[in-house]
Amino acid sequence: MLLSRFKNIALEKQRGGKGLSQSATGKSSDRRQPLSILHSHFIKVYMATLTKGTLVTIIGEAVLQERLIHLLKQLGVSGFTLIPTKGVGSHGKRMGDIAGYNTNIEIKTIVNATISDQLLEALRPFQATHALIAFRQDVEGSFD
Numbered sequence: 001m002l003l004s005r006f007k008n009i010a011l012e013k014q015r016g017g018k019g020l021s022q023s024a025t026g027k028s029s030d031r032r033q034p035l036s037i038l039h040s041h042f043i044k045v046y047m048a049t050l051t052k053g054t055l056v057t058i059i060g061e062a063v064l065q066e067r068l069i070h071l072l073k074q075l076g077v078s079g080f081t082l083i084p085t086k087g088v089g090s091h092g093k094r095m096g097d098i099a100g101y102n103t104n105i106e107i108k109t110i111v112n113a114t115i116s117d118q119l120l121e122a123l124r125p126f127q128a129t130h131a132l133i134a135f136r137q138d139v140e141g142s143f144d
Helices: 002-014 035-048 062-074 113-129
Strands: 051-061 081-085 087-089 092-094 104-111 132-141
Touching (some): 051 062, 104 113
Antiparallel strands (some): 051 104, 087 092
C-alpha cells in the first residue's frame, strides 16, 4: 500500500504536479514530507527485515533425486524446491521426452555459507559419474 502510494506521488510529479504534497497515508496533511525522505525511510525499514543467505542451485539427472535429497537432509538443510527441467548443455539435450530417461531436475535451497561450502564439496563425486552442475549466489530476502 505504501509503496503504491510512493509510485502514485512519483507519477504525479513526472506529469508536472507537485508530487510531494501527500503524506504517506495519501491524505492531505500539514506534516507533508518529500518523497525522497519517505522513500528513504521505507527502504531502511524494509532492508532491516531482510535475511542474508546463499542460494544453491543444483541441476542434474533425475536418477540422482533421492541421493541428492538424502545429502541435503544429512547436511541439515531445512527445505528445498525441486523442479523437473529440460535443457541443452555440455551433456547434450535433456528434454525428458521419455519418463525417467534423459530427464533433469533442478533443486534450489537457501543455506548459510558453511553449508553451501559443504554441499558443493559433497556434490563433486556425483559430477564424476552423472550430468550435474551446481552454483551458488548470495541472496537477501524474506526467509528463515
